Amino acid sequence: NAGVTQTPKFQVLKTGQSMTLQCAQDMNHNSMYWYRQDPGMGLRLIYYSASEGTTDKGEVPNGYNVSRLNKREFSLRLESAAPSQTSVYFCASAVQRSSYNEQFFGPGTRLTVL
């Protein structure tokens, strides 16, 4: 099993350009997440999807859109990239345990917006 995969691994954009970050999982998990990680800060939740067909905003959703294409795939779109969106983006999928979601993370996408 590949677990959680993300593409691309690296990306450089100019301000105003758009792009989509792809995430896929092969563990048959219902829940999927998008986080960003900035230097000196913890991971912050952008959007999550509790199940196929549903999406919800996290802590920092502004400037992003998401699509839960099917159970396997959860994409993150930047419509008009800004330098403040320079960050490392992590996708995760989760399985429900008794009192928490056990999350499994992809390797991340390092995005630079010039």
Next chain:
Amino acid sequence: KQEVTQIPAALSVPEGENLVLNCSFTDSAIYNLQWFRQDPGKGLTSLLLIQSSQREQTSGRLNASLDKSSGRSTLYIAASQPGDSATYLCAVTDSNYQLIWGAGTKLIIKP
């Protein structure tokens, strides 16, 4: 609003030493606390999870403790090795079942 803090931000120790990483949180209403390891260019790997009703968890050379009333957790690493070099993150599951993360401690073990 739950806030998670990790001190120090970076730590460098000689190989073989025992060490302690610290994590504190502001709201004791948590379901659990997790410690993760992050290697450069890779995703995050869960090391230990402590349920809110537990005091500690152990895995090999790692021992994590939780004092919910004081809002503190420690990760103890015994007999450190160069392969332990990584960034260690703690995260709490809050009342909304979301993970709230600390900024991490970057650990370097010198051979």
